[in-house]
Amino acid sequence: MSEVRIAAEQRSTFGKGAARKIRRAAKVPAVLYGHGIEPKHLTLPGHEVLLALRTPNVLIRLHGEGVDELALPKGVQRDPIKGFVEHVDLLLVKRGEKVTVEIPVTTIGDVNSEGILDLQMTSVAVEAEATHIPTGVDVDIEGLQVGTAITAGELKLPKGATLIADPEAVILQVSAKQAEAPAEGEGAEGEGAEGESAEAAE
Structure with a gap:
């Protein structure tokens, strides 16, 4: 599987207000965790993230000041109406390890x-x-x-x-395959025809 390179910025502001500010700038808040490291709070470019997530289990190469890691998306939050990415949890991975x-x-x-x-x-x-x-x-x-x-x-x-x-x-x-049910009224019409034939015979 090929890697997708995405620029990452470390961030020190948290909470809903900070996340809304990041999204207004067309970016996505993310958290990188795994291998016993302290979680790293990151900001990623929204469009690049959206394109990368179109590939299942995409391998992301995060690069930037103080960041040079491989990661797999393990949790993605999207806007339920517009569908844009609101937050991403990223799992740190190493070459050769099993996931x-x-x-x-x-x-x-x-x-x-x-x-x-x-x-x-x-x-x-x-x-x-x-x-x-x-x-x-x-x-x-x-x-x-x-x-x-x-x-x-x-x-x-x-x-x-x-x-x-x-x-x-x-x-x-x-x-x-289930047999198609007879159209409504077909059975009744058949019964009526049989009744009329019986009356005529009498």
């Missing part, structure tokens, strides 16, 4: 025409080297029959990734 992350599950193909796909888990927890986190795991569902289920333990994980999730957890299953 636990959620990677997305992507299906390839289509199930049998008699079935419908029920994707129960859109991501799965794995352990991987911090600088080689897989972008996701693909699952081939082409032609799967009704009643088929695939568990986490059956996933073909990318090289270097180890499953952390429960291997018995169901990732997806193929259910039977």
